[in-house]
Amino acid sequence: MAPSPVPFPSSPERLTVSPTSSNNKDHRRRRSSSIISHVEPETFDVKQDQDIQSNLNANWVHFKGAWVVHIVIIILLKVFYDLILIPWQFSTETSWTLTNLTYGIGSYIMFHQVKGTPFDFNNGAYDNLTMWEQIDNGDQYTPAKKFLMMVPICLFLISTHYSSYDLTLFVLNGVMCLCVVIPKLASSHRVRVTIPFISHPQIIG
Amino acid sequence: MSDSHRVTSIAVPEFVTVIIAKVVSEFHSSITLIQRLPGGSLIIRYIRSSYKNDPIRSLFELALALLALYYFFSSRYSQSEQEMIKLSNRDVDELVDDWIPEPLVPPIGDNERWQVDSIPVTKGGISGRITLLTPQGTELKNVMNLSSRDYLSMSTNKLVAENCKAVINNSGVGACGPPNFYGTQDVHVRFQEDIAGFLGAEEGIIYGQDFATHSSVLPAFLKRGDIAVVDGGVSVALQKAVLISRCSIEWYNHNDMDHLEQVLDSLKEELSEGPITRRFIVTEGLFDNFGDSPDLAKIVELKNKYKFRLCLDETNSIGVLGPNGRGLPEQYGIPRSMIDVTIGSMALALGSSGGFCVGCTAMIQHQVLSSNAYVFSAALPPYCAKAASTVLKLLEQDPKPLTKLQSNCQYVHDLFSKTRELSKFVTVVSKPYSPALHLRISPAIREALELPESYGGPGSKIAKAVKQGKEEDYFDELYNRESYLLQKIIDSVLEHGILISRSKRILHHEILPIVPELIVSITNEFSKDELKKAFAVINKAIIGHLKDLNLDEFDSLI
Numbered sequence: 233m234a235p236s237p238v239p240f241p242s243s244p245e246r247l248t249v250s251p252t253s254s255n256n257k258d259h260r261r262r263r264s265s266s267i268i269s270h271v272e273p274e275t276f277d278v279k280q281d282q283d284i285q286s287n288l289n290a291n292w293v294h295f296k297g298a299w300v301v302h303i304v305i306i307i308l309l310k311v312f313y314d315l316i317l318i319p320w321q322f323s324t325e326t327s328w329t330l331t332n333l334t335y336g337i338g339s340y341i342m343f344h345q346v347k348g349t350p351f352d353f354n355n356g357a358y359d360n361l362t363m364w365e366q367i368d369n370g371d372q373y374t375p376a377k378k379f380l381m382m383v384p385i386c387l388f389l390i391s392t393h394y395s396s397y398d399l400t401l402f403v404l405n406g407v408m409c410l411c412v413v414i415p416k417l418a419s420s421h422r423v424r425v426t427i428p429f430i431s432h433p434q435i436i437g
Numbered sequence: 438m439s440d441s442h443r444v445t446s447i448a449v450p451e452f453v454t455v456i457i458a459k460v461v462s463e464f465h466s467s468i469t470l471i472q473r474l475p476g477g478s479l480i481i482r483y484i485r486s487s488y489k490n491d492p493i494r495s496l497f498e499l500a501l502a503l504l505a506l507y508y509f510f511s512s513r514y515s516q517s518e519q520e521m522i523k524l525s526n527r528d529v530d531e532l533v534d535d536w537i538p539e540p541l542v543p544p545i546g547d548n549e550r551w552q553v554d555s556i557p558v559t560k561g562g563i564s565g566r567i568t569l570l571t572p573q574g575t576e577l578k579n580v581m582n583l584s585s586r587d588y589l590s591m592s593t594n595k596l597v598a599e600n601c602k603a604v605i606n607n608s609g610v611g612a613c614g615p616p617n618f619y620g621t622q623d624v625h626v627r628f629q630e631d632i633a634g635f636l637g638a639e640e641g642i643i644y645g646q647d648f649a650t651h652s653s654v655l656p657a658f659l660k661r662g663d664i665a666v667v668d669g670g671v672s673v674a675l676q677k678a679v680l681i682s683r684c685s686i687e688w689y690n691h692n693d694m695d696h697l698e699q700v701l702d703s704l705k706e707e708l709s710e711g712p713i714t715r716r717f718i719v720t721e722g723l724f725d726n727f728g729d730s731p732d733l734a735k736i737v738e739l740k741n742k743y744k745f746r747l748c749l750d751e752t753n754s755i756g757v758l759g760p761n762g763r764g765l766p767e768q769y770g771i772p773r774s775m776i777d778v779t780i781g782s783m784a785l786a787l788g789s790s791g792g793f794c795v796g797c798t799a800m801i802q803h804q805v806l807s808s809n810a811y812v813f814s815a816a817l818p819p820y821c822a823k824a825a826s827t828v829l830k831l832l833e834q835d836p837k838p839l840t841k842l843q844s845n846c847q848y849v850h851d852l853f854s855k856t857r858e859l860s861k862f863v864t865v866v867s868k869p870y871s872p873a874l875h876l877r878i879s880p881a882i883r884e885a886l887e888l889p890e891s892y893g894g895p896g897s898k899i900a901k902a903v904k905q906g907k908e909e910d911y912f913d914e915l916y917n918r919e920s921y922l923l924q925k926i927i928d929s930v931l932e933h934g935i936l937i938s939r940s941k942r943i944l945h946h947e948i949l950p951i952v953p954e955l956i957v958s959i960t961n962e963f964s965k966d967e968l969k970k971a972f973a974v975i976n977k978a979i980i981g982h983l984k985d986l987n988l989d990e991f992d993s994l995i
Contacts, residue, residue, distance in 0.1 A: 242894045247669040249895040251948040252686045356661035371515040385505045
């Protein structure tokens with residue numbers, strides 16, 4: 233005797249249950265409206281996609297050239313600002329501040345602002361993570377991260393040494409330095425900050 | 438005065454002065470020590486010059502420096518490694534020893550054996566009349582072939598064969614590489630132009646295999662976070678395509694436009710904010726699983742209203758629907774430009790092989806570099822492209838084969854659906870315009886046989902087994918038995934020299950619920966008389982098998 237038929241929830245003409253789990257709203261891109269929120273841990277599927285191929289977007293930071301280029305860029309920036317400021321007779325303070333600000337804003341956009349990868353090799357599995365969070369698969373205190381943390385701090389300390397900032401410039405430089413140092417801390421890993429009325433709610437899942 | 442003097446002259450306890458003196462001398466000696474260290478004088482000079490009479494600044498810099506030192510000396514830690522289970526070498530060895538590899542192909546169960554034993558072999562070319570070798574070894578001549586999907590019998594057309602021969606003489610049977618890597622030849626480019634011109638699209642692209650076309654085209658556009666609203670009755674090729682693209686999938690009931698609108702409406706609010714995602718409505722022109730078509734006019738209206746793109750799979754409808762065989766949009770009088778992505782196959786009505794996609798230029802050019810099957814798979818053999826091109830030309834010149842096919846379809850559908858006795862036993866699912874006639878055992882009989890409404894699909898045993906990876910649970914006894922019953926009908930029809938078919942779906946590959954069906958494929962080769970005779974035979978066989986079938990008999994089938 234065959235087992236009595238299971239009462240099926242769906243028929244070909246009418247689906248009462250979705251065949252894929254993505255129909256529940258939690259599965260889709262979720263936005264958080266709170267000021268500080270955490271990016272949710274990856275699901276099994278997303279983790280699998282992250283492991284398909286090593287992350288080309290974040291791996292280059294391990295190359296020696298990628299370390300040296302930070303220093304080269306800073307030196308070039310300083311020389312550039314010194315040169316273009318000659319006609320205006322600006323002080324060294326201004327050129328150091330501009331160097332500091334350019335490096336800070338540039339590295340903030342690159343490491344902490346833009347999310348995802350420019351070229352898609354992992355089916356969008358990194359779409360919610362900044363580049364800093366992608367480096368070393370989110371491990372903390374790795375050599376590359378230590379180096380990248382040292383650069384803005386040293387730049388700030390050196391610049392204060394070689395110039396005599398007035399209070400405004402000191403605060404400007406100090407805030408810029410903090411802006412790139414704080415997101416790099418282990419405790420800010422996967423933390424998203426929404427500024428009410430200014431920025432859109434952050435995607436956290 | 439004297440009071441204040443007294444206050445200042447209070448003797449400081451001796452130990453305090455000693456400690457202060459000690460601290461000061463230690464401080465000085467430590468500074469000299471730092472100065473002696475390599476780079477030490479640099480640090481002292483740095484602190485001295487950056488102090489600038491502001492202790493708060495110095496404090497800030499000190500804090501930063503300490504933070505840097507703390508960061509530098511922290512040891513590496515990893516979230517994922519903490520979750521990992523550490524196995525000793527012995528554990529690893531034990532696990533390796535315990536591991537027994539599973540067979541690549543699971544053995545066929547006794548009650549599934551009939552599936553293999555019921556496959557006939559054709560001898561010679563495939564046309565309306567074929568020679569068959571039955572699995573029992575007997576040779577059947579002049580069998581009427583009602584299981585061919587070559588609806589316009591173009592694969593046996595003389596001009597097509599001649600053109601193929603010329604191309605084979607010229608460039609052999611293979612394309613020798615992927616399209617972007619020496620695989621594209623003149624005939625491929627010609628076909629791309631021909632199909633785009635035939636369907637009225639800007640440009641076309643050709644694929645080596647039709648089943649792989651869907652799962653290559655859709656993932657080229659849909660990524661994680663994008664949304665596909667999919668008909669709940671699409672073929673397995675489209676199911677796999679949307680699944681593999683990792684997009685969010687919403688399903689609407691098969692051809693239920695009200696439900697589609699409801700789904701689109703519920704998404705509206707969510708889509709109005711946040712980053713812009715790609716949105717597709719995915720449906721078929723002529724459903725592989727049902728033999729019916731959606732209300733295209735309504736879908737186009739909805740997609741424009743809700744700003745979605747439409748992906749239409751015309752695998753079954755190209756060369757079948759519309760006065761000139763240009764698919765469902767032609768039937769509705771809708772220009773092809775309203776359909777953003779059209780996927781199709783050359784393996785059915787076009788009588789060749791391979792798949793294609795047509796649409797606007799940018800959409801096609803995107804696929805050249807980012808569609809997996811186009812980039813990584815071998816190109817279609819050149820003669821197949823030539824064959825398909827020739828068929829398109831023939832269709833443009835003379836729509837007579839098509840008209841005949843369409844009237845045959847209508848005729849057979851009328852025969853099956855208007856016979857009162859037969860309708861007690863089987864239900865015709867397909868519509869009059871479908872060349873594949875889908876017959877299901879009628880709900881009354883299925884209920885009497887205690888068969889479920891459908892097999893597989895969400896929430897079923899099979900779906901659970903697939904989720905858990907339990908291969909031994911993939912077998913469904915009732916599905917097997919119902920399919921076997923249909924095969925018995927096919928076998929008795931074959932005894933009269935007519936070959937029909939049934940839906941052969943692998944339950945654990947389908948994510949949508951299914952019902953086994955008999956499928957009668959109609960081609961333009963047969964006259965109405967022949968079809969009437971075939972109908973009489975099929976009618977008799979169905980009634981013969983289903984009339985006195987009771988539950989006990991059914992259960993003892995296999």
